[in-house]
Amino acid sequence: MSPTGYREYPAPGLACSWAAALPRDAEPFVQRVVPDGCVDLMWSPSGITVAGPDTGPMPSVMRPGDAVAAVRFGPGTAPPVLGVPADAIRDGRVPLRDLWGGEADRLAEAVAAAPDPRAALVAAVRERLRPADPLVPAVVSGLVAGSVRDVADGLGISERQLRRRSLAAFGYGPKTLQRVLRFQRALRLARAGEPLAGAAFAAGYADQAHFAHEVRDLAGEPVRNLL
Template identity: 55%
Template sequence: MTRERERRTGGAYFRGVYEERPALLDGAVLWTRTAGPATDAVRPVLPDGCMDLIWADGRLLVAGPDTHAYVPGEVAARYAGIRFAPGDAPGFLGVPAHELRDRRVALGALWGEAEARRLGERITDAPDPARALDEAVRLRAAGAPASDPVLRAVVARLAAGRSVAETADAVGIGARQLHRRSLDAFGYGPKTLARVLRLQRALALVLAGAPYAEAAVRAGCADQAHLARETRALAGTTLGAYVAGAAESANSETPEPSGSRTTA
């Protein structure tokens, strides 16, 4: 389905046509993007707890987990990507998430240049690169380690606003073990993941029309000032600038996806 929402595209968000639908891999999302006019604005990406495998004009790269707004890089004309649910990508990629934290890495650096080149050529030569990428991920994932149900439970509880301590008790593992496993699965500790997911909840509420103070409390922040600090720290902007950027996107003559993962 087409959504007015900007997504991760190798470190940049830009105006154009964005579409997403459920991927063949359980819990993942398949998305595509075609660029708008060269004069359109490019926007940073906000942390969302996810990792992506991206085909960009024939290149394959991995977008690792972000801890802060990512400064835009070069922009391709066409993208197709698989957005993995938090914690699912490391088993597929064969590398701990913390090694990719705040990085965009060519797939060849992880799988070897020859294998990555063959896969990239197969996807590029396909009539529908997005479908080819989707199928390639499904096939490879069949031989990869299964997602850890404990870590999926961790994500679910933190996304629902539960504390790290309460989450550790609920899943039956100690705080140190949870931190160690979170580094491998998410790229950072559970406290950082909780902050990222909380900010996503708060900004979604703000965009839905909730007053800042109400959005802050409903998302799990102490108050509006707390949300303002988290927005500055993680998104690199203010709440006012974030909302203004979303409004500008909504009113643009060139439809520009906007959402809780981008910043003005």
């Protein structure tokens, strides 16, 4: 557990839900958030914010006494709920009120009044879940195993159409999405105990040096520091 008391929870239909809090007697804490293709909806007493998808490292500052409850949408699943394409919020931290108007204020008030804000946010978001673009699972699985051209051919669409739909669903073009998915897969393997060379190979990197370069590019620090 991090100094913020960050903890993740299962949430059917979502990647997860999570909560974090920093004691009033603690020092301010800066968490480095790295690209994962996901979008987070984060509640705090000041309101609800939409985060991501990110293309590079983003610092997230918590101050003494801060508390956050959030839900995380898996890649490609947020736009039907938020009502905007994912590239409209790429690399952004956007007040939900900018997207939903007064409905966002009412949701924030309901979450604040609930005994368990995280559970209340999860329940509210699950009621709003809608099917994602049917292209989403095919693109995610296809890019893990093959090239952008292979994915487009398998879907029976042009690479230009694939890019347009990928931007709307994921916030990234397919090549960037592939980089992010590969990066996250390698990190999961390394955190599970796989040696860095083996994690790099299994995730699809040419070698460990290629993995190290991508980590510096996407996360802004060496892989061992990140781990």
